[in-house]
Structure formats: structure tokens, C-alpha cells
Amino acid sequence: QVSSENVAAVIAGLKDLYARKLKPLERLYKFNVFSSPAMTDSDFEAKPMVTLLGQYSTGKTTFISHILGRSYPGAHIGPEPTTDRFVAVMGGSVDKTVPGNTVSVHANTPFGGLKRFGTAFLSKFECAQMSHPLLNDVTFIDTPGVLSDTERSYDFLGVTEWFAAKSDMIFLLFDPHKLDISDELKRVIESLRGNDDKIRVLLNKVDGIDAQQLMRVYGALMWSLGKVVNTPEVMRVYIGSFYDNPQKIILSKDLFDLEKKDLLRELSELPKRSCDRRISEFVKRAHAAKVHAYLIGHLKQQMPILWGKADAQESLVVNLEDEFVKVQSLYHLPKGDLPNIDTFRRVLAVHNIDSFHRLRPSMIQSVDDMLTHDIPKLLSNYAVS
Helix, strand or coil: CCCHHHHHHHHHHHHHHHHHHHHHHHHHCCHHHHCCCCCCHHHHHCCCEEEEEEECCCCHHHHHHHHHCCCCCCCCCCCCCCCCCEEEEEECCCCEEEEHHHHCCCCCCCCHHHHHHHHHHHCCEEEEEECCHHHHCCEEEECCCECCCCCCCCCHHHHHHHHHHHCCEEEEEEECCECCCCHHHHHHHHCCCCCHHHEEEEECCCCCCCHHHHHHHHHHHHHHHHCCCCCCCCCEEEECCCCCCCCCCCCCHHHHHHHHHHHHHHHHCHHHHHHHHHHHHHHHHHHHHHHHHHHHHHHHHCCCCCCCHHHHHHHHHHCHHHHHHHHHHHCCCCHHHCCCHHHHHHHHCCCCHHHCCCCCHHHHHHHHHHHHHHHHHHHHHCCCC
16 A cells, blocks of 8 residues: 555656657647646645436436535535526535536636636536545545436536546446446546546445346446447446445345445545556547657648648648658557547648747656656655556
């Protein structure tokens, strides 16, 4: 186990490396405009996040209330869709709710990146604060139930993808009486790709069914998920009835207690595990920023010195696939390391390529030194692997 002091030291070291070596590269080549906003202290220091997803009435809000021993401020529970917003359930000295527009600009929260989804989303986002020991270490994200043919005024899948990337664990909740995976839920699950190791399945509300029924339900659920979740690993499935005063429990109550104990243990281990995730995400970001710098430097180099700049820009944007191939070949990059070309082209089209900077090898070398020397040294000093 890595001590909390060592975790704090590693996070502080990453913040320092980011400020000195990675952030200057990102700023010079507009990585924050094309890809991801600059990291803040809250991105490094935020508590681990657990996001709950599922169709309506699978017990997401009730699960959080059951784990915490009481409902969070503003929670609504019922048989019909009740949660119509994203709610960050966080620790606080007093019970209160904070509107999304306020949360997104608060320096001490990791939700600044949500501003890009606009006020239509922020009006459907809020923070619920309450005092609880578990919330000193973990933040829960409650989400609207997934409904078919639901018109939303914001990019629901984009928001889901954003929270998935930020989360340390993702619970997919299912009701044994409603196992069908709708097209909308399928799209939500597909948006989690790249975060498969974080996914846990929670088969909730299993009180009232016997062992034979449970076997059938479990088999049907795994068969349905197998067609959507593209991972060779078997997902951990928790079984229980995570709400107060369940109906008559036909299955062994010991089973429910053991499952709940395992789940709480995994949640309690998240703070130390999240250190590994932050290191991994930091390294991934550094590689992405390098590739971005290669692309921007290459495009700048293709611009003429005097005349024909407008035509050259138009040609580069239209033939961006060819330029990607050239950069990939020139710097020996795996194809999977290149950014989404449609997103890149859309941003590139509204910028003046001639205003970009040429590639500065010294800055690339600085990031390479950080990846090959500084980070390994930091981790070895604090026995993190």
C-alpha cells in the first residue's frame, strides 16, 4: 500500500512537472483550444469520482442514499424518472446544493471543463454537499436515467464521455426485471470505450427472486452486455438490493452482506488507486500534447513565406488526411496516437495557420526528458509503481 503522504508528494511532483515542462508546450501550440483545457490544481487534487449510469428506476439515486445512510440534498426518489440532472455528491460541512454554473467556475472543483457544454447543460448540473466520512475520499456522480427517444438540450453523450474519462469507477446499474439494453443505453455504454477497466456492473433490486431466477437473469445480462462492451476481461458484477427496507429476501442475506462489504472495500481503496490513474492520464496527455505539437509545427512549415497563404490554408484543411499521414510517417507515430481528424479540422478551419509556431525541438526534448527521467524518478522516490 502507498501511504497518503506519498500520494500527496507524487501529485505535487506532477503539478510541478506540468507547470515547468508540459504546460508551456500546450500553451505554445494551442493544445487547450484543439483538445483539452489546461489542467488546474483541482484536476490534480480532486477526490476520486464514481459515476452511476443506467436506465431510469434502476436505483442510482437510491444506491447513493443507501451507501451514505441518508438522501443527499435535493435527491428525489420514485418509480418513474426522477433525476433529470447530473448531480455531483460531495463532502461539505453543511447540507446544501450549488448550481452548475457556480460549480463550473469554482477553482476548488474539477468541473471547469464542463463549461464547454454550455448553459443548457450547466442548468441541468448541480453539486449536492453533505457531511459523510466516505465523501471525504470519494465524489459520487448521479446521472439522469437513460430513456429512449428523449430530446435533450445538450450533448448528453458528450457529457457522459467527459465524466467517464474523469471517473475512477463507473457503475452500470440494472434492474433484473428490465434487462433490455435500449439503443440509447447502448450508445451510452459505447461512449465509455477506453474506460473499460473502470466499469463495474451492479445488478440491483434482486430481493424477491430465487437462485434459479438469478442464474437466468445473470446469464441474460452478461449476454446482452457482451454484445456492447468490447473487452476481453470479465467485468465485476455486484449483486444485491441497495436500498433501505427491501422486500422479502429469498436469496441468502449473507450473500447481500458480502457483496456490499466487497463493494465498500473497493470504494475505500479508490483514493490510493486514483494516484495510478492520475499518473497514467498525465503520461497520456503528455504524449497527446507532443503529437499535437508535431501536427501544428508541420502545418506551419507548409505555409508560404509571402504570397498565397489563403490558398495554402484552404488546401491544408481540405487535405488534412494527407498531412496526418506525413506527420505519422515523419515522427514514426502509431495511428492510434493521432487526434480525431474531424474535430481537429473543425477547429483548424477557424484559425490562421500562419500564426502558429514552428516546431521547437528543445520543448519536445523537455517533455521527453520528463517522461523518461523525471516521472520515473518521482515514482521511485515515493515507491509508487
